[in-house]
Amino acid sequence: MNLTLKIWRQKNASDKGKLVDYKISDVSPDMSFLEMLDVLNEQLINTGDEPVAFDHDCREGICGMCSLYINGEAHGPDRGVTTCQLHMRMFKDGDTIFIEPFRAKAFPVIKDLVVDRSSFDRIQHAGGFISVNTSGNTIDANAIPVNKADADEAFEAATCIGCGACVATCKNSSAMLFVGAKVSQFALLPQGKVEATDRVLNMVKQMDEEGFGNCTNTGACEVECPKGISLENIARMNREYLKASLKG
């Protein structure tokens, strides 16, 4: 099929940037979206133009490196997938496709479609861990049984791949789904409860400092999240935060 692509081009962080039109032909429906961009880039290199920069790595939907706001949706129109798992059969011959970077003040554009998501890392540095030494001299793994329902729920929260689709999708660029998932994973496990108070206060504080917006419960993040992280994690974080604030 033949497509028109409207791709955001921006030379570097200080450049203003603009949408540029590209034509691409003979796109196979079996291609992944990123493979389609590979083909475009090969074309651009051969004609002496600069290829489009975009983040990607594992190309199997788990590393969280790929991003892209495609036709007005994070990771494109399919559900439960990252951009690398989005296939061209989701589009029709003759379509025009808008391809923009994830946008948020806390995710500044580095180049073209590549953004800096280190704000997520900094939130994790603030408390996304359990303070246990890595000596291996901990208690036996089976010494603390964990209720299966809690363990499963903690796992569901932990499936977050940190891609930032929640922020990109949210009309307020809020990172609450991401932070809520991490807070929840630990809050649900007995190992994590010890530091629960400090963790939630510190992580939320860092989140606010990074310039993310506020959650207004539109639920868009949950819909666009490639891993289907539930809004319940935000409610749980709110509870944990309020509890911690009253204590602290």
Add this chain to the structure above:
Amino acid sequence: MSGILNSSIGRKFAMALSALFLMFFLLQHFAINILSVFSPETFNSTSHFMGTFPLVQYVLQPVLIFGVIFHFVMGFVLEIRNNKARQVSYAKNNGGANSTWMSRNMIWSGLAILAFVGLHFYDFWFPEINTKFIEGDMTGLIDPDNAQSGFRYFEELQHKFESHVRTIIYVIAFVFLALHLLHGFNSAFQSVGANNKYTKGLKNFGKLYAIIIPLGFIFIALFHHLKHVLS
């Protein structure tokens, strides 16, 4: 505890608490107003009680006004901060794919309601305050000098809804109120972290509340208006 109102979650919590309070007030307001359809007498006596009982007048009313102002101001504060969080907007954004119109436009439905509140104050609250505290007439009577003239509340109500324009504005405002509540009711519970076995039922109740209450207000407005037109 200090600084909680400076944190994103703290502000949302405050927003939600004020919302819950306002929703409770709305229910109460509706319960009294609907009396006007069934029994002008009960409506009058209840209105008089609410208008003159000191606890309502000097404690609940200021709290309510504070709640309204707080809810609006905080709404604006959050909106400004949220707008700042994305400085370059998308060339193409398909919000409808993942969220409801109501949830994305709380600020607009809220502004519409704010405008309506202005009109509503102009219609009822200012004259009421004027009569009671400036003119000093606490009797609630049509003719303060005539004890037999009866309470004025029902008559004032009917009088207001004689106008086509006002009735239409009220109806539109109630539609916005419904839109605001359709997202706001459940959003408030989510913000305070409510999530338990009642959540699902609460969600359905929220939808019912968001539709029935504004519909009820519309009914009251139309009832009085049509009564006037048809009589």
Add this chain to the structure above:
Amino acid sequence: MALDSKTPKGPIADKWTNYKNKIDLVNPANKRNIDVIVVGTGLAGGSAAATLAELGYNVKAFCFQDSPRRAHSIAAQGGINAAKNYQGDGDSTYRLFYDTVKGGDYRSREANVYRLAEVSANIIDQCVAQGVPFAREYGGLLDNRSFGGVLVSRTFYAAGQTGQQLLLGAYSAMNRQIGRGKIKMYNRHEMLDVVKVDGKARGIITRNLITGEIERHSAHAVVLGTGGYGNVFFLSTNAMGSNVTAAWKAHKRGAYFANPCYTQIHPTCIPVSGDHQSKLTLMSESLRNDGRIWVPKNMKDVEAIRNKTLKPTQIAEEDRDYYLERRYPAFGNLVPRDVASRAAKERCDAGYGVNATGEAVYLDFASAIERYGKEQAHIKGLNENDAVLVKKLGQEVVKNKYGNLFQMYEKIVDENPYETPMMIYPAVHYTMGGVWVDYNLMTTVPGLYCIGEANFSDHGANRLGASALMQGLADGYFVLPYTIGDYLSDDIRTGAISTETKEFEEAEKEVRAKIDFFINNEGSHSVDYFHKKLGKIMWNKVGMSRNVKGLTEAIQEIKALREQFWKEVKVPGVNDELNEELAKAGRVADFLELGELFAKDALNREESCGGHFREDSVELDGEQKGEALRNDEDFAYVAAWEYKGEPSDAILHKENLEFNDIELKQRSYK
């Protein structure tokens, strides 16, 4: 020259404990004065960085991704082995050790493998304490499954994403140290050289992938945890960015590269769909527990399927060739990865491949659906002969077990695997070879360590399922932090290492010269053009099945391709901004050298062992006719190659493998 593995003396079960008791330690006050560089933040690098920082060293960690959390360890699906014996099914440290050595086809170092098995149980304790949400049973205790045809259930897992959960555990341990200022994290930095001062590794040269800045970083020791080199095949299940550059630069600076030809080709991947393909997707090995692998018996059916005039479900049972069940009645569809992969290739080479490219076989769940359906109908007291009901019930069971994999398959291939058999084909998955290390995990360059998939040590010629995660974390959490202390104890008076020395200057100059070359070369072909060509040569001639003719040709062709690359490669853009093509050019340049050494190693090893199959080393008769034949007399050694300029000049050093605790046997799955 024989290599000294520095394996401690004494009985195998006591080696590690005795050794730890005797090695030198660095006192906490002195650790503050010692810097360690860790390159790579996967399970090995991430866990090492966290542990070293916690011990008190100043750690600088580097990764080319935008966050340490994205290293490709994240993609591991199946699980992690540990000799916990929670299931009481007879597992033990010895049994895990034995299985790993046997699974590696007796080409690994016994002492290393035993140590790995020994510390495995501790990994699980550690990860649980960190909040890794492993799967649990209803009683609240950890669940296990059996994996890869072993006889005990020792695999711990977190649904189909154990790698991600373990990596997030290591990442959270790193975060804690980053927050404390003990790790300085450099994201989007690529290591481009190792710097040696007085023969010791004392630093690295990196390129900031965003600004293009070339930076010097010094330390008292350098640790590489930079993963495997499967991308030398272009198509593999590795991440797009996975590369050999760090390991290869170390090799060029004197670290021997061991057993490069040992590559694991995983049998259950989604087949290639066309030339645009950029990577291959793995489907968990667990699918073979219930799926039956087959191709049509008759060529006319194959043709009809390729023309799409026939559906696989229309082929009668007697016209199907369940070739694994036919060839290996004892193990059937559960033969080890290398055997299953070669058998698929054999059928496809014979012309029986079932997709347009001729490189796919069926993995069919119809029998499993029927079996489970009948079982469920029986349990529920329903009619077992109602085919529609049985199918529905069976599909539910299969969905519970493999739902996410089936969904992933459908997204990629656009076919419903509940209704029609899946198509699969082998793909490059893991490289057992890597930088040679001794028992301390130190390379032949003093002060340069190599851990995880990047080193060669523990898996021999073939890796067992769920053992890669175990090795990465064992190296990083529990082995390296001890052994490195023994080396660093001599460095407590050294003081900070200056980067203003001629060694750093020269290394930086070389790096800059190469970048300038790429940017200024007026070439005509993109980097991918060469990478794809290299991949084709590797896959066709150094792939699943190797012979002298093909390997000799491959060596020549790769050499010629490399020469062409240096003349004709075209890199757009400039150095001082994000330029992925430039980064790729450097990586492919190294793959083009590694590829040749890889083929050379495969040519040298005139035996079939594990993932390395030589057509000239097979059983000639008897029940095992045509199966892989190992040659323990001549090849029970690690082939470690020393760099001497061109790959063809590399010098072979042998580390002889001694098996004192396990008897060498020929594998049989008949």
